[in-house]
Amino acid sequence: xxxxxxxxxxxxxxxxxxxxxxxxxxxxxxxxxxxxxxxxxxxxxxxxxxxxxxxxxxxxxxxxxxxxxxxxxxxxxxxxxxxxxxxxxxxxxxxxxxxxxxxxxxxxxxxxxxxxxxxxxxxxxxxxxxxxxxxxxxxxxxxxxxxxxxxxxxxxxxxxxxxxxxxxxxxxxxxxxxxxxxxxxxxxxxxxxxxxxxxxxxxxxxxxxxxxxxxxxxxxxxxxxxxxxxxxxxxxxxxxxxxxxxxxxxxxxxxxxxxxxxxxxxxxxxxxxxxxxxxxxxxxxxxxxxxxxxxxxxxxxxxxxxxxxxxxxxxxxxxxxxxxxxxxxxxxxxxxxxxxxxxxxxxxxxxxxxxxxxxxxxxxxxxxxxxxxxxxxxxxxxxxxxxxxxxxxxxxxxxxxxxxxxxxxxxxxxxxxxxxxxxxxxxxxxxxxxxxxxxxxxxxxxxxxxxxxxx
Amino acid sequence: xxxxxxxxxxxxxxxxxxxxxxxxxxxxxxxxxxxxxxxxxxxxxxxxxxxxxxxxxxxxxxxxxxxxxxxxxxxxxxxxxxxxxxxxxxxxxxxxxxxxxxxxxxxxxxxxxxxxxxxxxxxxxxxxxxxxxxxxxxxxxxxxxxxxxxxxxxxxxxxxxxxxxxxxxxxxxxxxxxxxxxxxxxxxxxxxxxxxxxxxxxxxxxxxxxxxxxxxxxxxxxxxxxxxxxxxxxxxxxxxxxxxxxxxxxxxxxxxxxxxxxxxxxxxxxxxxxxxxxxxxxxxxxxxxxxxxxxxxxxxxxxxxxxxxxxxxxxxxxxxxxxxxxxxxxxxxxxxxxxxxxxxxxxxxxxxxxxxxxxxxxxxxxxxxxxxxxxxxxxxxxxxxxxxxxxxxxxxxxxxxxxxxxxxxxxxxxxxxxxxxxxxxxxxxxxxxxxxxxxxxxxxxxxxxxxxxxxxxxxxxxxxxxxxxxxxxxxxxxxxxxxxxxxxxxxxxxxxxxxxxxxxxxxxxxxxxxxxxx
Numbered sequence: 001x002x003x004x005x006x007x008x009x010x011x012x013x014x015x016x017x018x019x020x021x022x023x024x025x026x027x028x029x030x031x032x033x034x035x036x037x038x039x040x041x042x043x044x045x046x047x048x049x050x051x052x053x054x055x056x057x058x059x060x061x062x063x064x065x066x067x068x069x070x071x072x073x074x075x076x077x078x079x080x081x082x083x084x085x086x087x088x089x090x091x092x093x094x095x096x097x098x099x100x101x102x103x104x105x106x107x108x109x110x111x112x113x114x115x116x117x118x119x120x121x122x123x124x125x126x127x128x129x130x131x132x133x134x135x136x137x138x139x140x141x142x143x144x145x146x147x148x149x150x151x152x153x154x155x156x157x158x159x160x161x162x163x164x165x166x167x168x169x170x171x172x173x174x175x176x177x178x179x180x181x182x183x184x185x186x187x188x189x190x191x192x193x194x195x196x197x198x199x200x201x202x203x204x205x206x207x208x209x210x211x212x213x214x215x216x217x218x219x220x221x222x223x224x225x226x227x228x229x230x231x232x233x234x235x236x237x238x239x240x241x242x243x244x245x246x247x248x249x250x251x252x253x254x255x256x257x258x259x260x261x262x263x264x265x266x267x268x269x270x271x272x273x274x275x276x277x278x279x280x281x282x283x284x285x286x287x288x289x290x291x292x293x294x295x296x297x298x299x300x301x302x303x304x305x306x307x308x309x310x311x312x313x314x315x316x317x318x319x320x321x322x323x324x325x326x327x328x329x330x331x332x333x334x335x336x337x338x339x340x341x342x343x344x345x346x347x348x349x350x351x352x353x354x355x356x357x358x359x360x361x362x363x364x365x366x367x368x369x370x371x372x373x374x375x376x377x378x379x380x381x382x383x384x385x386x387x388x389x390x391x392x393x394x395x396x397x398x399x400x401x402x403x404x405x406x407x408x409x410x411x412x413x414x415x416x417x418x419x420x421x422x423x424x425x426x427x428x429x430x431x432x433x434x435x436x437x438x439x440x441x442x443x444x445x446x447x448x449x450x451x452x453x454x455x
Numbered sequence: 456x457x458x459x460x461x462x463x464x465x466x467x468x469x470x471x472x473x474x475x476x477x478x479x480x481x482x483x484x485x486x487x488x489x490x491x492x493x494x495x496x497x498x499x500x501x502x503x504x505x506x507x508x509x510x511x512x513x514x515x516x517x518x519x520x521x522x523x524x525x526x527x528x529x530x531x532x533x534x535x536x537x538x539x540x541x542x543x544x545x546x547x548x549x550x551x552x553x554x555x556x557x558x559x560x561x562x563x564x565x566x567x568x569x570x571x572x573x574x575x576x577x578x579x580x581x582x583x584x585x586x587x588x589x590x591x592x593x594x595x596x597x598x599x600x601x602x603x604x605x606x607x608x609x610x611x612x613x614x615x616x617x618x619x620x621x622x623x624x625x626x627x628x629x630x631x632x633x634x635x636x637x638x639x640x641x642x643x644x645x646x647x648x649x650x651x652x653x654x655x656x657x658x659x660x661x662x663x664x665x666x667x668x669x670x671x672x673x674x675x676x677x678x679x680x681x682x683x684x685x686x687x688x689x690x691x692x693x694x695x696x697x698x699x700x701x702x703x704x705x706x707x708x709x710x711x712x713x714x715x716x717x718x719x720x721x722x723x724x725x726x727x728x729x730x731x732x733x734x735x736x737x738x739x740x741x742x743x744x745x746x747x748x749x750x751x752x753x754x755x756x757x758x759x760x761x762x763x764x765x766x767x768x769x770x771x772x773x774x775x776x777x778x779x780x781x782x783x784x785x786x787x788x789x790x791x792x793x794x795x796x797x798x799x800x801x802x803x804x805x806x807x808x809x810x811x812x813x814x815x816x817x818x819x820x821x822x823x824x825x826x827x828x829x830x831x832x833x834x835x836x837x838x839x840x841x842x843x844x845x846x847x848x849x850x851x852x853x854x855x856x857x858x859x860x861x862x863x864x865x866x867x868x869x870x871x872x873x874x875x876x877x878x879x880x881x882x883x884x885x886x887x888x889x890x891x892x893x894x895x896x897x898x899x900x901x902x903x904x905x906x907x908x909x910x911x912x913x914x915x916x917x918x919x920x921x922x923x924x925x926x927x928x929x930x931x932x933x934x935x936x937x938x939x940x941x942x943x944x945x946x947x948x949x950x951x952x953x954x955x956x957x958x959x960x961x962x963x964x965x966x967x968x969x970x971x972x973x
């Protein structure tokens with residue numbers, strides 16, 4: 001194999017770096033990454049209303065972020081309930097029974113749906129900005145006046161089971177369940193958002209609890225409304241006042257069990273023939289913060305160690321071809337979550353060797369400062385990758401909703417990207433030493449073998 | 456419409472004669488980026504027989520390989536700080552390379568694009584890596600990670616058996632094993648040429664850049680690839696069922712369909728789009744199949760219908776561009792329903808159950824389709840569905856990349872702007888047009904049906920289908936006690952709905968996608 005002169009490569013790289021330099025200076029370390037102002041107004045009942053005018057002729061993305069998810073499933077036998085409740089939110093009210101709600105929604109021509117994860121539930125629709133008032137009206141109605149029959153409740157439980165069944169075809173989903181319950185022994189991150197199958201089968205009997213769940217979490221103080229697109233803050237805030245202003249504040253506060261400090265490496269394994277072997281190293285990580293340096297430093301370090309540009313990727317994926325894909329990063333979570341590094345392998349025999357290579361890269365990161373040029377390039381990648389995604393109202397609303405459910409404040413997005421600019425090689429050494437320790441590790445493997453086989 | 460088609464055909468001929476490439480532009484001076492899409496009219500239908508998967512492999516190797524000057528690793532190094540991205544996709548009739556870059560870095564990135572297209576390195580090392588992943592997808596991942604996607608590709612395998620459309624775009628086990636690096640090099644030379652290329656450019660770029668791009672791409676290989684033979688699917692003779700039996704399936708994933716003789720090029724497409732949206736709009740709770748199977752009966756996670764291929768339906772909420780097709784088919788997608796074994800394990804009252812819900816689900820879906828064909832849409836449903844589509848279709852093109860992609864796909868159908876054309880046609884439609892199209896194009900008697908299910912379910916299900924046995928719905932006592940008498944009465948009618956199955960075959964999962972023409 002022969003590669004001719006690298007001259008062109010170096011010339012192009014030099015030109016790129018010149019451009020990076022000028023661009024970086026123009027942006028400045030403290031610049032807000034989102035080029036559109038975020039307008040916020042909190043109503044008297046605690047509901048936060050966020051508007052971002054964005055030139056998308058005729059379109060608006062309308063998001064409702066509820067800061068409740070499977071993290072809040074603290075009672076035994078209730079795993080999967082936050083997600084189940086998201087389904088129930090589509091079962092109607094007195095004013096807009098299911099069929100009428102469907103017709104109104106269909107009339108808006110919107111793409112509408114919802115999803116749930118550990119820390120939040122998000123309801124979203126993107127559609128005709130001229131129908132914004134209709135969107136507000138039907139959403140305010142169901143968030144305040146949701147009403148469903150026992151029949152609807154029991155029927156919807158079957159749809160959730162159907163979702164579990166279709167997901168379960170993936171070995172990755174099965175492994176995810178094992179990783180969660182191995183890594184967490186007290187905290188509710190120990191079960192997946194989908195929940196355990198036995199709890200899903202028992203859901204039809206939980207009607208009364210579902211009403212309690214609604215009373216606890218579907219309250220203005222847990223909720224943010226986000227609107228992005230051809231709208232004005234004045235109009236959005238007036239609609240929020242009109243339709244959500246009388247929504248009563250609640251009083252419930254989730255007491256989430258604290259996870260004790262892990263004291264030894266843990267292992268879990270899924271036996272699966274006829275599927276690519278898989279390795280996942282999961283270290284206990286920090287809770288998300290837009291003020292401390294740990295999360296931004298871990299994001300930068302993960303990109304340096306495990307992205308396509310990393311030395312490890314080039315070695316394992318491109319040259320040795322022992323690994324099909326490699327990735328890693330810190331999960332954004334309200335409570336301390338996991339930093340996960342995963343590799344899909346060609347041969348199960350290489351599981352131990354690949355694990356050793358990953359650990360070796362982490363050990364080097366604890367002692368050897370990252371090259372200044374690599375650090376600058378990684379920051380540039382993070383910044384411009386984000387900016388490239390800002391070309392439609394839905395994706396902007398998605399980004400804002402992410403930082404809203406993490407902190408309650410969409411400005412966390414601007415603060416995090418400002419912190420990326422401040423990350424130093426010293427920060428990377430510090431977080432590597434703090435988080436990548438054997439006693440905080442859960443090793444997960446998937447292979448045809450009966451047990452883990454990795455030390 | 457016909458006049459437009461003729462003019463476009465003449466224009467295309469003139470372009471071909473001049474050796475110029477077709478260019479689709481979407482100038483967005485306020486955008487912060489540039490999107491370049493290069494669409495080659497080849498696709499997996501051009502895969503040589505016995506080397507199925509070659510087009511996708513060649514396409515992937517262009518973006519995941521190197522150039523005469525740069526290794527793949529060096530390209531990644533170069534692209535990373537620029538946040539430049541490149542992606543490849545192949546479908547039955549096209550292969551598409553997509554490059555996106557911040558506008559300020561276009562000049563820095565462009566030499567890479569040029570090198571990948573004009574002087575791809577096609578090294579043995581890159582070939583081994585990309586081929587290994589593609590083989591792994593066909594041999595293992597496809598049949599062991601999503602029974603839904605599996606059932607859809609298996610339906611195409613049945614509908615297009617014996618034609619160049621049959622095999623998955625990613626290939627077959629045997630075909631991929633037979634491909635060498637020399638095959639890739641030859642395929643690039645013959646099928647990725649200046650004569651089957653459409654150039655797409657969106658965002659904030661200059662006239663000078665466009666001129667440079669078109670001049671450079673005029674240096675692509677000079678071969679004139681032959682237009683592949685277009686083989687429409689053969690209408691199944693009666694209801695033909697293929698059951699794919701696999702280990703440890705918790706559910707039965709179902710996909711059923713029959714050939715359609717219309718595409719986006721036809722004005723009737725808008726009429727059928729309205730009917731289809733009412734029956735089974737993708738991932739929408741207000742469509743009929745969803746309401747009957749999921750919402751009323753709790754049978755699964757969702758049920759939808761299609762009048763053309765919908766890529767990655769499990770993951771996408773909106774249709775993707777890059778999949779223009781001339782051999783079209785109608786399909787019903789029933790997400791996994793429960794097996795007898797699963798129901799027995801959950802509910803003691805169902806311990807004597809012999810088959811799960813698949814037979815009932817199929818009967819219910821075909822009965823709904825039949826009802827629509829016989830009765831047609833009401834004026835109210837027609838108006839609401841049309842209003843929905845006229846707004847909803849605008850969401851297909853929210854980003855510059857998607858807008859450009861749909862504009863380029865439109866050219867494959869002889870249209871300038873598919874979204875605008877459909878909006879215009881939808882505006883003129885009447886309920887009579889829709890109901891006439893439904894009767895003309897849809898039926899329930901000839902259909903291919905694929906069911907991916909557990910081995911323990913397969914034989915009993917096959918027997919039930921073959922003998923047209925009644926298939927009563929089996930609810931848990933808890934759920935049944937809550938259901939309305941309307942639903943239970945309708946269940947009785949569904950359980951014996953006439954669905955005469957002509958043939959049922961059971962295929963071992965390990966034997967699927969091994970080779971073409973089985």
